[in-house]
Amino acid sequence: MRSKIMPLLIAGSLALLATGCGSDSGGSEGSATPKPDGPVLPQRLEKPPAMPDEDKAQPSPAADASFSENLAYELRRKTLDMAKAPGKITANCPADVSSKSGTVVTCKTTYEGLEVEWSVRIGDKAAFSNNYVDFTATPKQGILTRDGVARLLYGNYRDSIDYALCNNIPKAVLVPLDVKSKYACEVVMKGKQPTGYSEPVRATDAGPRSF
Structure with missing residues (x-):
């Protein structure tokens, strides 16, 4: 690319x-907690702080x-x-x-x-x-970062997201560019429980993507 x-x-x-989002499986009628579609991912990503001023960073x-x-x-x-x-x-x-x-x-x-x-x-x-x-x-090659993925997900879902779950994304890692990586995340909306349904993330030269 x-x-x-x-x-x-x-x-x-x-x-x-x-010079993607997670889905609510719903569970059976009358269930207090929906049954996850798959294993719940172990890494919880909180909302990252704002990026520093670029002119100061570079x-x-x-x-x-x-x-x-x-x-x-x-x-x-x-x-x-x-x-x-x-x-x-x-x-x-x-x-x-x-x-x-x-x-x-x-x-x-x-x-x-x-x-x-x-x-x-x-x-x-x-x-x-x-x-x-x-x-x-x-x-x-592409660079994928934990905070970059968190920034993407919280930016996409804004006030609707409670937190994100991922499968242990490193602080920073090299990955193939524009290809779905082995790392995946689920967005958990406010008032909802994890479903176990996740979407892979990928690196692009303009930042991480989840579609």
Whole structure:
């Protein structure tokens, strides 16, 4: 899957930047508690705190930063967007990477020590300004985080959700991109009991998904 990253303005001649739900089984009539459809998942996820301000989490490069440094900054932002959870992020691109359209390069980012390779293709400069450069960046793996999944589920169901149950999602883990993972969750609504019915979650370059 390829994603288009809209460019960001940078001072200087190099300007980069290039930039499911659970169901209630109901149980038998008259039952006080519905019988679960399957085993109740062991990991309870509470609502996570709000994400920190992105500019503070990933400070912009200096005005005289190189094209490589600006590109690395954009990939740190993309990595944070994929994880949807605060964490230590690093990024590295070849120092001699060119801003010429058609340039293809491999960069690496880490999130809490988990390394992801990105295939980056530099696009054209914007017609209205040479200070804008388009590029596409495709990660070879996905990052799935416990807080990111919780943020997704509580964001999807808002005031209706009581809590979420999952099958022991690590704090952060590498998984195939855009493929249903081995991790699954059930959303328990307010006033309801767990049903044992869960949906798998997957990693995308824009954060976790549960469909």
